Amino acid sequence: MKAVEYEGPRKMAVADRPRPKITSPTDALLRVTTSGICGSDLHMYDGRTDLKEGTIVGHEIMGVIDEVGEAVRSVKKGDRVVLPFNIACGYCHNCHQGFTNACLTMNPEAPSAAYGYAGMGPYQGGQAEFVLVPYADFNCLKLPGKPGDEWEDDFLLLADVFPTGYHATELAGVSPGKTVAVFGAGPVGLLTAYSSILKGAPAKLP
Numbered sequence: 076m077k078a079v080e081y082e083g084p085r086k087m088a089v090a091d092r093p094r095p096k097i098t099s100p101t102d103a104l105l106r107v108t109t110s111g112i113c114g115s116d117l118h119m120y121d122g123r124t125d126l127k128e129g130t131i132v133g134h135e136i137m138g139v140i141d142e143v144g145e146a147v148r149s150v151k152k153g154d155r156v157v158l159p160f161n162i163a164c165g166y167c168h169n170c171h172q173g174f175t176n177a178c179l180t181m182n183p184e185a186p187s188a189a190y191g192y193a194g195m196g197p198y199q200g201g202q203a204e205f206v207l208v209p210y211a212d213f214n215c216l217k218l219p220g221k222p223g224d225e226w227e228d229d230f231l232l233l234a235d236v237f238p239t240g241y242h243a244t245e246l247a248g249v250s251p252g253k254t255v256a257v258f259g260a261g262p263v264g265l266l267t268a269y270s271s272i273l274k275g276a277p278a279k280l281p
């Protein structure tokens with residue numbers, strides 16, 4: 076398969092890599108239809124992290140399930156899904172409390188895991204034709220519609236950008252009537268402003 080890999084500071088390349096294989100009954104193999112490039116990928120691109128050369132990057136991923144392990148129940152071949160960027164087990168102490176960003180199972184070196192990301196476990200990213208999804212029952216969000224339809228670009232935002240912006244409004248306690256100032260109006264900032272509008276605190280978009 077074709078995949079975008081990190082080859083050192085400011086060096087990314089499209090490489091031929093073997094298609095990932097299901098190794099656990101809880102895995103799924105996803106055929107990627109769309110993936111995003113994140114602002115936080117720039118830390119790795121610029122060489123500010125210890126990302127291993129040869130890592131396939133990309134943690135904002137959506138696609139169609141190609142194959143599932145024999146224990147996977149909630150998704151099947153042909154389902155269209157988006158993957159939240161944090162990989163989580165769904166059953167550890169932190170996952171149980173909703174802190175899936177600090178899953179204790181998926182990364183032996185630190186509590187948190189993600190696709191194709193420095194310091195967040197051995198997982199390959201989704202800037203590739205296929206990506207392996209661990210604990211597919213927990214890590215796939217099923218979507219309606221068909222790949223390439225008018226919702227494709229909007230659904231991709233559910234992997235990271237929109238929930239990250241929305242979560243900022245949760246942490247800030249945004250509620251109807253509040254006044255919200257967003258510092259930094261990149262994609263996440265814009266969706267923080269949009270989430271504030273959804274929560275009844277009118278924001279003025281630039």
Ligand SMILES: [Zn+2]
Nearest residue numbers: 113115135235
């Ligand atoms: Zn991201």
Ligand SMILES: [Zn+2]
Nearest residue numbers: 164167170178
């Ligand atoms: Zn967990």
